[in-house]
Amino acid sequence: MYQENKSYNVIKGTVPDFGYDVKFAVLVDEQKTNEIPTEPKNEQGQYYKVNVDCGKSKTTGEWDYNAWNVKLENIEEGSRCKLLFTSNLSEEEYNKYIDAGVALRRNTYRGKDITEYYNNKSLYDMISSGKFDDIYVGDYITTNIDGKSIKWLIADLDNYLYTGDAALTRHHATIIPAQSLQNASMNTTNDTTGGYYGSKMVTETLPSVLETYIRPAFKDHIITYKTMLTTEVNTDMYNRAGSKGASSKWGWYDRELDLMSEANVYGTIVYSSSGFDTGIDKAQYAIFQLKPEMINNGYMWFWLKDVVSTLDFAGSCGQGHACFHTASYSGVVLPRFLID
Numbered sequence: 001m002y003q004e005n006k007s008y009n010v011i012k013g014t015v016p017d018f019g020y021d022v023k024f025a026v027l028v029d030e031q032k033t034n035e036i037p038t039e040p041k042n043e044q045g046q047y048y049k050v051n052v053d054c055g056k057s058k059t060t061g062e063w064d065y066n067a068w069n070v071k072l073e074n075i076e077e078g079s080r081c082k083l084l085f086t087s088n089l090s091e092e093e094y095n096k097y098i099d100a101g102v103a104l105r106r107n108t109y110r111g112k113d114i115t116e117y118y119n120n121k122s123l124y125d126m127i128s129s130g131k132f133d134d135i136y137v138g139d140y141i142t143t144n145i146d147g148k149s150i151k152w153l154i155a156d157l158d159n160y161l162y163t164g165d166a167a168l169t170r171h172h173a174t175i176i177p178a179q180s181l182q183n184a185s186m187n188t189t190n191d192t193t194g195g196y197y198g199s200k201m202v203t204e205t206l207p208s209v210l211e212t213y214i215r216p217a218f219k220d221h222i223i224t225y226k227t228m229l230t231t232e233v234n235t236d237m238y239n240r241a242g243s244k245g246a247s248s249k250w251g252w253y254d255r256e257l258d259l260m261s262e263a264n265v266y267g268t269i270v271y272s273s274s275g276f277d278t279g280i281d282k283a284q285y286a287i288f289q290l291k292p293e294m295i296n297n298g299y300m301w302f303w304l305k306d307v308v309s310t311l312d313f314a315g316s317c318g319q320g321h322a323c324f325h326t327a328s329y330s331g332v333v334l335p336r337f338l339i340d
Helices: 091-106 115-119 122-128 200-221 262-266 286-290 292-296
Strands: 023-028 031-033 047-053 060-064 069-073 080-089 140-145 148-157 173-177 225-238 244-255 302-307 312-316 322-326 335-339
Touching: 047 060, 047 091, 069 080, 080 091, 091 148, 115 122, 115 140, 140 200, 148 200, 148 286, 200 335, 225 302, 244 302, 262 286, 262 302, 262 312, 286 292
Parallel strands: 023 080
Antiparallel strands: 023 031, 047 080, 060 069, 140 148, 148 173, 173 335, 225 244, 302 312, 312 322
């Protein structure tokens, strides 16, 4: 029993239109049917294992357990594929498929426009379930806020899970803008006395950016998380820039929005003055690991949250190198936030 339509209704969408006539036959526990199971378990609570068999054609396929959909490669026109659902998986085996799918999504740069999922709200179900269904690193959402078109990138998935003095247990996507939201200085004068948390960037600029651009777009899906931020600079300590002034104190804070750290961008610290600057921002975002050129993808000069000295904060230079600047310099504001 082969389905003759180009698309076939399944959970959360359709078998994709592959651009060719690909026909599907469905067997559930060896019984032919016109219906693809819409859940990973049958009525008895047994999990399905799904095999995709496209016979002798060049077409190959596999079942995506996270998106609950079929994936085909090397598609040959006129292929006939069987979807074989067999209720013989244990919950442990099923969870291995789910975990493998999440790992694949976090370790694959795709760069697909997923604004459709944002518009129909399915994006948030995909994230909060922890499966990330059809979401990959580098995928993007486009919003229009007060006439300003903004492209938001999926920078990483679940990368802050279990961090914080009150552990973050909500599945999440880490989002960064693909363009400058505005230009601003870290402080009015060239002074880093209060660390990052005491800066004008934190007290004035980021709250404005949050309410002007981010909250109107993502509303109550923005996560409040716990993070470590610097609050004090010792003017007598030497730093990695070879001058005086290094972060010497930090605290835990509830946050919705922050600048990235050097480690988030480069995968290591460069000019960051001490370990207090890094906190939970210790790992490089997947988007920069998988596609390093994104660091310099037209961003020009953007601020990072690391203190460098008594005068300077860290940044990322458009020429492709790590750098820093005096606190009163007007640089690009390129923050990160988490959604679920």
